[in-house]
Amino acid sequence: MAGPMEQFEIDSKVDLFEIAGQQISWTNSAFWMVVTVAAIIGFFLLTMRGKLIPGRMQSMGELSYQFIADMVRDTVGPEAMRFLPFVFALFFFILFANLIGMNPYAFTTTSHLAVTAALSFFTIFIVIIAGIWKNGFKWFGIFAPSGLPIAIMPLIILIEIVSFVARPVTLAVRLFANMVAGHVMLKLFAIFAAYLVTKGGVTALGAVLPVVGTIGIIALEFLVAALQAFVFAILTCIYLNDVYHVDH
Amino acid sequence: MAETTYEGADAASGGLPQLDVSTWGSQIFWLALTFAVLYFALSRFILPNLRDTIANRSDRIADDLDAASRMQREAEEAEKAYEAALKDARAKASNVAETTRQSLDAEIQKELDAADAESEAQALVAEGRIRDIKTAALSNIDNVASDVAGTLVRELTGKSVTDAKIRAALAKG
Numbered sequence: 002m003a004g005p006m007e008q009f010e011i012d013s014k015v016d017l018f019e020i021a022g023q024q025i026s027w028t029n030s031a032f033w034m035v036v037t038v039a040a041i042i043g044f045f046l047l048t049m050r051g052k053l054i055p056g057r058m059q060s061m062g063e064l065s066y067q068f069i070a071d072m073v074r075d076t077v078g079p080e081a082m083r084f085l086p087f088v089f090a091l092f093f094f095i096l097f098a099n100l101i102g103m104n105p106y107a108f109t110t111t112s113h114l115a116v117t118a119a120l121s122f123f124t125i126f127i128v129i130i131a132g133i134w135k136n137g138f139k140w141f142g143i144f145a146p147s148g149l150p151i152a153i154m155p156l157i158i159l160i161e162i163v164s165f166v167a168r169p170v171t172l173a174v175r176l177f178a179n180m181v182a183g184h185v186m187l188k189l190f191a192i193f194a195a196y197l198v199t200k201g202g203v204t205a206l207g208a209v210l211p212v213v214g215t216i217g218i219i220a221l222e223f224l225v226a227a228l229q230a231f232v233f234a235i236l237t238c239i240y241l242n243d244v245y246h247v248d249h
Numbered sequence: 250m251a252e253t254t255y256e257g258a259d260a261a262s263g264g265l266p267q268l269d270v271s272t273w274g275s276q277i278f279w280l281a282l283t284f285a286v287l288y289f290a291l292s293r294f295i296l297p298n299l300r301d302t303i304a305n306r307s308d309r310i311a312d313d314l315d316a317a318s319r320m321q322r323e324a325e326e327a328e329k330a331y332e333a334a335l336k337d338a339r340a341k342a343s344n345v346a347e348t349t350r351q352s353l354d355a356e357i358q359k360e361l362d363a364a365d366a367e368s369e370a371q372a373l374v375a376e377g378r379i380r381d382i383k384t385a386a387l388s389n390i391d392n393v394a395s396d397v398a399g400t401l402v403r404e405l406t407g408k409s410v411t412d413a414k415i416r417a418a419l420a421k422g
Contacts, residue, residue, distance in 0.1 A: 006265060011272040023274025030272075031279035038283040038290075045295040051302045053309060059302070066299040086292035094287060113266075115273040116280050177267070 005188040009112055009181070030116075033108040037097045065093070069234065076238035077245060084241055087127065091120065092234035099180065099226030103219070111229075112180035114173065121172035124237050132244045142247045172236055179229050183222040190215040394419055 013026040048062025055063055069089045073081050095111055102109025110116050132140040144161040145154065190211045197208040266272070395415045402410045 009266040011266060011269070011276070013272075013275070020274065020278065023278075024271070025278045026275045028272070028275050028279070030276050031283075034279050034283040038287045041287060042290050042295070045291075045299075049295065049298045051298060053306055055302075062295075062299055063303055066296065066303065086288060086296055089296060090284065090288045090291050093291075094284060110276075110280075113272075113276055114268070115276040119277045119280050120284075181265075181267070 005185045005192065008108075008184060008188060011113075029108045030110050030113065033098070033101060033110050037094060037101055037110065040101065041093045041097050065089075072235060073238055073241075076235065077242050080245055081238075081241055084127075084131075088234050088237055088241075091124070091237055092230050095120075095176065095233050096227060096230035099230060100223070102180065102184070103222060103226060109180055109184060111176055112184060114177045117177040118169070118173040120233075121169040121176075124172065124240065125169040128240045128244055131241075132247075135244055136247050140243075140247055143243050168236075168240060172233065176229050176233055179225055183218070183225055187215060187218050187222065190218060391416070391419070 012029040014029070014032075015027040017025045017027060019025065045062055045065075048058045048065075050056060050059045052059055066089075069092055070082070070085060073085050073088055077084075098109065098111045101107050102112065132143070136142075144158050144165065146157060146161070149157055194208045194211040194215065197211070198205050395412060398415045398419065399410055399412065402408065402415070
């Protein structure tokens with residue numbers, strides 16, 4: 002019987018080429034990333050009707066747009082709307098990857114630290130580059146809150162820098178850990194149910210309990226899938242706030 | 250084509266497949282590629298389309314609201330104009346009534362004055378006649394009295410008295 006961690010294994014189908022000594026392969030993870038992006042683009046192509054009175058699909062597309070646009074506007078401000086496509090792409094990539102990962106036999110690309118870390122570090126680099134681009138050297142003022150006595154300034158600056166460095170790490174680990182924990186739990190409950198059934202007899206009846214537990218966890222995992230995408234997107238917005246509002 | 254077996258490395262490390270760094274290159278490569286495609290599709294085609302659709306709709310709604318408020322304003326103005334016209338007409342009508350009443354009053358007054366003047370003239374004429382008749386009667390009385398007195402004196406005394414003497418005596422008496 003497959004172990005609970007086997008579902009996360011990267012299965013290399015075809016080795017393609019090497020970049021800087023790294024083997025690039027066509028893998029199950031790559032396949033499901035392509036599926037995720039194709040699903041998102043397909044979904045929005047269906048919603049792009051451009052009608053004055055929207056149908057159901059168009060309403061969904063417009064609601065998605067309004068949802069992310071309001072998030073960016075409310076947390077950062079209208080000047081941050083140029084980052085809307087980025088936040089939009091982040092939210093929908095994570096949401097669709099999480100939801101597609103809920104399907105049996107599908108691979109959850111966001112359950113890998115490499116993916117979540119790449120997304121979160123990319124986000125933080127964008128914040129840093131955009132911040133310096135926009136504010137110049139003054140951007141580093143975000144580490145030194147104004148209006149504090151000079152005596153505790155070094156301590157505060159240290160704390161601010163540590164919390165800033167922790168941002169990409171927490172962003173990456175939160176999503177990764179949530180997805181792994183959910184899928185491991187599901188797998189464990191399912192394995193336990195299968196184990197009880199193979200025992201046969203009266204204990205087979207006991208398999209009802211883990212099956213009920215699995216159903217509950219599936220419902221919870223759908224919630225987590227959407228919630229983690231939302232958390233990632235809104236934290237990105239909050240971090241983008243540092244680009245535009247250096248004085249805090 | 251050599252296939253890398255990540256399972257082997259995984260079993261060797263004995264840890265999570267996620268911590269097998271040899272797979273990170275592939276994952277990050279495909280993530281970058283797919284995410285770039287997604288970003289491009291969203292920022293070039295999908296989001297502008299959605300934004301334009303939503304903007305068009307809110308423009309249209311704003312236009313319709315503008316038109317509605319303009320029409321309401323026009324209706325209010327028309328109502329005001331109607332009320333002004335009504336007030337005007339009412340004022341004109343009462344004006345006409347007033348002038349008619351005044352001219353009628355003046356005419357009645359004139360007729361009354363004329364009637365008064367005529368009756369007064371007739372009264373004057375009548376008074377003159379009465380006075381004439383009265384004077385005539387009074388002078389007749391003198392003649393009668395002197396006649397009667399002359400006759401009485403003649404009959405009683407047998408003397409004739411002149412008319413002038415009697416008249417003087419009467420006037421004295």
